Amino acid sequence: MIGRSHPFPACHRDRMKHSEKRKQRILHLFRARELLTAAMLSLALLVTYKLWETAQRAADQTVQTAFDFGVQESNERIRQRLxxxxxxxxxxxxxxxxxxxxxxxxxxxxxxxxxxxxxxxxxxxxxxxxxxxxxxxxxxxxxxxxxxxxxxxxxxxxxxxxxxxxxxxxxxxxxxxxxxxxxxxxxxxxxxxxxxxxxxxxxxxxxxxxxxxxxxxxxxxxxxxxxxxxxxxxxxxxxxxxxxxxxxxxxxxxxxxxxxRGIGREHSAGLDIEVYDGQGRDNLMYDGHDDVRAASLPLHRSDALKAAGRTWMVSHGALPDFDSRMRSDRPQLILQAGISISLMLALLTWLFLDDRARALQAADQALQLALFDALTGLPNRKLLDERLGQAMASARRRQGQLALLFIDLDRFKPVNDSYGHACGDLLLKEVALRLQSCMRESDTASRLGGDEFVALLSVVDGEGAARLVAEKILARLTEPYEVAGHTFDISASIGVALYPQHGVDSKSLVRSADLAMYEAKNAGRATVRFAPAPS
The missing domain is CATH 3.30.450.350 (CHASE domain)
Structure with missing residues (x-):
């Protein structure tokens, strides 16, 4: 019968159209899966890089702080000896x-x-x-x-x-x-x-x-x-x-x-020390390492020391073993963990596009590594800086005061030397617990690294109130410690700076508290010193 179409070709054409659509849909799904996986992997790697970059800066700052402290300790020991x-x-x-x-x-x-x-x-x-x-x-x-x-x-x-x-x-x-x-x-x-x-x-x-x-x-x-x-x-x-x-x-x-001989101690070990009787290489009196120049090392500084009418130039440089000893391995751990997490998130995205909660949890765990001290669980320097900025903003609005306590342990090194770092780590954990017990919920106890701690009192009513808290902390930290079957007697030197008397920004306030801590050290240790009012 001419003029009538056969039903099968039409049906076949419809099936062809549907098949093509399904193929396109599948192809879009494949492409979407690839794009989403690539996007997730890229995003995760970017977060890892940022966390690594932050941890690397923190590690660099830790090494710099340790170097500066070692140099200050070395210079002070030379001054004291003279x-x-x-x-x-x-x-x-x-x-x-x-x-x-x-x-x-x-x-x-x-x-x-x-x-x-x-x-x-x-x-x-x-x-x-x-x-x-x-x-x-x-x-x-x-x-x-x-x-x-x-x-x-x-x-x-x-x-x-x-x-x-x-x-x-x-x-x-x-x-x-x-x-x-x-x-x-x-x-x-x-x-x-x-x-x-x-x-x-x-x-x-x-x-x-x-x-x-x-x-x-x-x-x-x-x-x-x-x-x-x-x-x-x-x-x-x-x-x-x-x-x-x-x-x-x-x-x-x-x-x-x-x-x-004997100038180098815990923080100044691993430093090349050179002493010049004036300027210039011809005036070199002492060189701790003849095979290196302090000024040629990546981390170095020179200071003028005056004593008995004469000025010495003392140059310090950080040797490779100092950097490796002081530098935290956290950036490398974050990098390794971050790459692993990124690959896992990509795989989970590939297999389970709806399983986002697990990815967020993994990312949150990576973020935790950058904000808290791995040993004591206390906030680290980064988180302390954030809380200090918030506390100063709040104090500025209410025209109130806050206090920053810089705490350095006395006689901690002999514990590490005589009983090992494992015992020293247990002692640091106990110090952290005692410090936290002296804090209010609104305050922050932080560990900067080594045996250095910081306490942020977000609200204080003048120097007297800050002194009471500092002396409470000092008394608590001075009590005997029972650790791993041993009894240890250590103390602390505490420097206190008040906002806004001793600094109107976080950098100057931290510096004032740090200098006050050194005054406490020089005063015989196991004591509290307030930063002097700026002239």
């Missing part, structure tokens, strides 16, 4: 002032009582150099020889306007015997320091010298510290009176490498 030795010399001047005439035996007994080798590492001895006029030489030499030193003479020989002689030097054995009778005033470097001490009536240090004690091998650079001794009962208020009534100088010689 200050202590100056006090030893001042005590020796007092010993001369208290006696009409100090005999050799009395001087030896005095210095022996100081136990220099045990109590004052680096010092080679304590001596007394007498001032002599040319007309006094013969009588002086004869008197010393009569004491039982028949070969005594003043050296170097030769005519000079004035002479000096090292007549006492204890301990009087070994290297120090070479200095007996030496005229230090004959050497220009020593003479400048001796004249400065004489005219100012204060301690003065020489430039770098080779001590006359040196001989044979193991020759080191050295320096000397002088204090003038004036004749009893005679005035020395003016420069003229000081020059006219000078009896001599008490002094101490130092070998620089011996002096620097």
């Amino acid at each position: 200050a202590i030795y100056e006090q030893v010399l001042r005590a020796t001047v007092g010993f001369f002032n208290a006696a009409e005439n100090v005999t050799r035996e009395e001087f030896r007994a005095y210095v022996n009582a100081l136990s220099l080798a045990e109590n004052f590492p680096g010092i080679q001895g304590i001596g007394f150099a007498r001032l002599l006029q040319p007309g006094e030489l013969e009588k002086h030499v004869a008197a010393v020889r009569a004491e039982g030193y028949p070969e005594y003479t003043i050296h170097p020989e030769g005519p000079r306007e004035i002479y000096t002689s090292i007549v006492y030097l204890e301990p009087f054995h070994g290297r120090n015997l070479r200095a007996f009778g030496y005229d230090m005033y004959s050497d220009a470097n020593r003479r400048r320091a001796m004249a400065e001490a004489r005219d100012l009536g204060q301690a003065a240090m020489s430039s770098k010298v080779i001590l006359v004690q040196e001989g044979g091998g193991d020759i080191q650079w050295g320096f000397l510290m002088y204090l003038p001794v004036y004749r009893n009962a005679l005035p020395h208020a003016t420069v003229e009176e000081r020059r006219a009534n000078l009896l001599g100088w008490v002094y101490a010689p130092f070998r620089v490498e011996d002096f620097m």
Whole structure:
């Protein structure tokens, strides 16, 4: 029957159309799955990168903070050591002032009582150099020889306007015997320091010298510290009176490498320390690592240290083992965990497009790694910064105050050294629990790393209230610790800064609290110090 269509071709055409649509739909699903998976993978990897970047910055800051603290500790130990030795010399001047005439035996007994080798590492001895006029030489030499030193003479020989002689030097054995009778005033470097001490009536240090004690091998650079001794009962208020009534100088010689031995401690270990007597490589006195230059290391700094009228330049550089020891492995862990999570999320997206909750949970776990301390569970530096910014904004609106407490543990290093880091970690956890027990719900206890903690008191009613909390924390942290079958007695040095008295932004407030903590350290530790009001 011409003119009538057959039903099968039409049906076939419909099936073809539906099949094509299904294919297109399937193809769109495949494409959507691929696009969504790629988008999820890209997004997850981007989040991982951002978290890694944040953790890397935090790790860099941790290394920088540890480096700065190590440098400060090293510099402070050098300052303290020089200050202590100056006090030893001042005590020796007092010993001369208290006696009409100090005999050799009395001087030896005095210095022996100081136990220099045990109590004052680096010092080679304590001596007394007498001032002599040319007309006094013969009588002086004869008197010393009569004491039982028949070969005594003043050296170097030769005519000079004035002479000096090292007549006492204890301990009087070994290297120090070479200095007996030496005229230090004959050497220009020593003479400048001796004249400065004489005219100012204060301690003065020489430039770098080779001590006359040196001989044979193991020759080191050295320096000397002088204090003038004036004749009893005679005035020395003016420069003229000081020059006219000078009896001599008490002094101490130092070998620089011996002096620097023991400067490095926990935070300054792994640092290259270089000491310059002024500017320039030619003035290098001490180099902790001859094979490297501190200034060539990625992390380095130089500081001027002034002591006894002289300025040293002290350069520090972080050696590779310092970086590896101080740097947290958290960025690497975040990177590894983040990549794994990203692949897992992509796979879950590929298989289960509706399983978003699991992906969000995994992403939230990655975010947790960047905000809390892995050991104690306390907020880390990043989260503390956020809460500090919020607390300062709130205090600014209500015209109130807040307090920031910088807490550094005292005597924590011996625990790690003697009982191991595992025991030290348990002790840090107990410290965190005690610190949290002193906090209100509105406050924040944070661990910056190592044995450094910070307490943020978001609302305080003046310095008195902040002091009460700080002393409560100090008392709590000072109580004995029972950890792993051992009893430990540690304490803390606490620096307190108030907003807005000691800083109107987070950076200045943290710096003020940090400096106050160092004041607490310098005050003997186990104490609380407030930041001074800005001038």
